[in-house]
Amino acid sequence: MQNSTRNSGPVQTPDSTLSAVPGDVRRPRIGIPVRLSSSADPDPRVAKANSLFGCIVSLIRDVGGEPVLLTPASLERGLAGPPSSGTTDSAVPGSGTPKSGTADGGTSDGGKVPDAPEALDGVVLPGGGDVDPRLYGEEPGPSLYDVNTEQDRLDTAVARRALDAGMPVLGICRGHQLLNVLYGGTLVQDMTPGTVPHRQIPAAANRPWVWHEVTITPGSKVAKMYAAVQNLDAGGTESAGSGEAPGDEAAAAPDPAAPVEVKIASGHHQAVDRVAPGLLVTAVADDGTVEALEDPDRWVASVQWHPEALEPTEEQRLAPFRVFVEACRTP
Numbered sequence: 433m434q435n436s437t438r439n440s441g442p443v444q445t446p447d448s449t450l451s452a453v454p455g456d457v458r459r460p461r462i463g464i465p466v467r468l469s470s471s472a473d474p475d476p477r478v479a480k481a482n483s484l485f486g487c488i489v490s491l492i493r494d495v496g497g498e499p500v501l502l503t504p505a506s507l508e509r510g511l512a513g514p515p516s517s518g519t520t521d522s523a524v525p526g527s528g529t530p531k532s533g534t535a536d537g538g539t540s541d542g543g544k545v546p547d548a549p550e551a552l553d554g555v556v557l558p559g560g561g562d563v564d565p566r567l568y569g570e571e572p573g574p575s576l577y578d579v580n581t582e583q584d585r586l587d588t589a590v591a592r593r594a595l596d597a598g599m600p601v602l603g604i605c606r607g608h609q610l611l612n613v614l615y616g617g618t619l620v621q622d623m624t625p626g627t628v629p630h631r632q633i634p635a636a637a638n639r640p641w642v643w644h645e646v647t648i649t650p651g652s653k654v655a656k657m658y659a660a661v662q663n664l665d666a667g668g669t670e671s672a673g674s675g676e677a678p679g680d681e682a683a684a685a686p687d688p689a690a691p692v693e694v695k696i697a698s699g700h701h702q703a704v705d706r707v708a709p710g711l712l713v714t715a716v717a718d719d720g721t722v723e724a725l726e727d728p729d730r731w732v733a734s735v736q737w738h739p740e741a742l743e744p745t746e747e748q749r750l751a752p753f754r755v756f757v758e759a760c761r762t763p
Contacts (some may be wrong), residue, residue, distance in 0.1 A: 461497070462555065468582050468583045558605075604740070645694070646691075649712075710723045
């Protein structure tokens with residue numbers, strides 16, 4: 433089991449991981465909008481979100497995708513940006529500044545990057561600060577954190593262009609909530625504590641998550657994302673919300689016709705309120721919180737939890753992203 437630590441910057445992955453994919457296998461280009469808020473923000477949740485961004489980039493690469501870090505400048509030339517070239521430091525989470533690009537959208541070797549939406553094969557909408565409630569017709573309440581107009585503009589533009597182009601889209605935490613808003617739904621601005629804890633209160637640096645069960649609809653996209661994991665619920669004797677990560681105990685392969693039970697890393701104070709038309713709820717917590725959504729007519733899915741969290745086993749972290757990248761590989 434991996435240790436729970438906060439990274440001070442982008443997660444670095446050795447270039448040798450690229451050898452995991454044969455040279456004749458195409459690596460789908462996965463667009464990921466960068467985080468624009470600075471990790472120096474006094475709210476520690478901002479730095480945590482930026483660190484998790486790096487984890488997503490690394491996982492996408494590890495399962496055979498090519499992360500493409502999208503900045504506001506990317507939108508000026510189309511839904512494409514400079515590829516990460518095997519490392520996550522082609523852009524700095526918390527700055528939105530691509531290191532390997534140039535001001536006019538070119539690359540460091542003088543070439544031009546593609547500027548058509550079709551240059552990407554899919555999009556991941558990562559976690560981050562709260563979505564501005566004005567986007568779903570409400571006035572901001574007092575409990576919001578890191579509401580960033582530029583981040584909303586970037587993520588919304590990326591999501592809409594991906595949806596218009598028919599690309600697969602995966603939303604994580606904030607991305608899950610944003611997809612519901614873009615489809616016409618609303619959010620709970622601040623959840624009232626109930627029977628299932630969804631975040632540490634007060635926050636604890638050494639235990640960033642609470643761990644609780646979610647029930648996933650069999651046959652759904654999210655169920656397929658976890659189907660390859662033999663040990664879906666390896667929480668042992670720990671109770672839901674204990675803050676303990678899944679363990680390593682062996683478990684039988686799940687029945688594909690049965691509801692899938694997964695212990696997930698939870699750390700959110702907002703949630704889906706009114707589910708948008710066109711989206712189906714495909715996972716719920718025991719208290720009824722909407723934990724996953726999908727569009728039944730296309731490959732669009734989202735989860736409220738963090739599959740990129742460091743604590744689960746390597747396969748538990750890789751499996752959801754592997755399924756998504758394969759969906760992006762399929763025409």
